[in-house]
Amino acid sequence: MTLFVTNALAASLASYPEGWETWPVVKESVNLPADVVLPEDTSLFIQESVSSYSWINNGQGSPLTIRVHPEKLEQYKTHGPYTDGITAVAVSEVEGIIWVTEHIAGEAIYGSYNRQGQDISSSHPALEPQFCSSCHTRYKDICKNGTCTEPVLKVYGDTN
Ligand code: HEC
Numbered sequence: 001m002t003l004f005v006t007n008a009l010a011a012s013l014a015s016y017p018e019g020w021e022t023w024p025v026v027k028e029s030v031n032l033p034a035d036v037v038l039p040e041d042t043s044l045f046i047q048e049s050v051s052s053y054s055w056i057n058n059g060q061g062s063p064l065t066i067r068v069h070p071e072k073l074e075q076y077k078t079h080g081p082y083t084d085g086i087t088a089v090a091v092s093e094v095e096g097i098i099w100v101t102e103h104i105a106g107e108a109i110y111g112s113y114n115r116q117g118q119d120i121s122s123s124h125p126a127l128e129p130q131f132c133s134s135c136h137t138r139y140k141d142i143c144k145n146g147t148c149t150e151p152v153l154k155v156y157g158d159t160n
Contacts, residue, residue, distance in 0.1 A: 010128035012111025014102035034059030062094035080145030108146020
């Protein structure tokens with residue numbers, strides 16, 4: 001039965017972001033703990049984002065740092081359009097997971113690595129590239145061209 005073999009091991013589509021440690025931080029965020037109580041009017045997008053990653057750090061949440069490739073800061077401000085190459089990373093400070101978004105011919109592709117540069121996308125269903133797309137592509141009014149953070153970030157306001 002070859003039918004089931006093809007999906008057995010997910011692989012990152014985005015490459016490892018060499019040098020990410022020195023890229024500018026655009027946002028400090030969090031993976032919320034599993035027992036967080038969200039306000040009733042919380043959007044479906046945020047609810048899904050929280051529940052998808054509530055397993056991080058044994059359900060206790062983790063700080064998340066978002067960094068953007070230095071040559072793509074301007075593109076990130078406007079949610080693209082993006083040139084080819086790695087665009088942004090989100091780094092879980094506790095688990096050491098590095099979420100990667102790369103662009104190829106205008107399309108976003110995704111991957112997950114640990115800090116040793118090993119592909120960990122098959123280690124959890126929520127780290128598979130297809131799963132990333134399901135959120136980053138589906139919520140078109142929030143995620144444009146594959147990036148989700150608010151385009152007008154406080155950090156830019158401070159520097160202007
Ligand atoms: C259920 C929704 C959801 C899924 C699934 C998801 N993300 Fe995200 N992603 C978000 C949200 C929300 C943010 C913005 C977080 C913030 O600004 O605090 C984000 C931000 C990011 C960022 C920072 C750059 C940016 O602004 O978009 C990267 C990189 C990223 N995600 C990659 C990934 C990868 C890789 C996967 C799959 C392994 C993934 N995401 C799966 C919702 C999701």
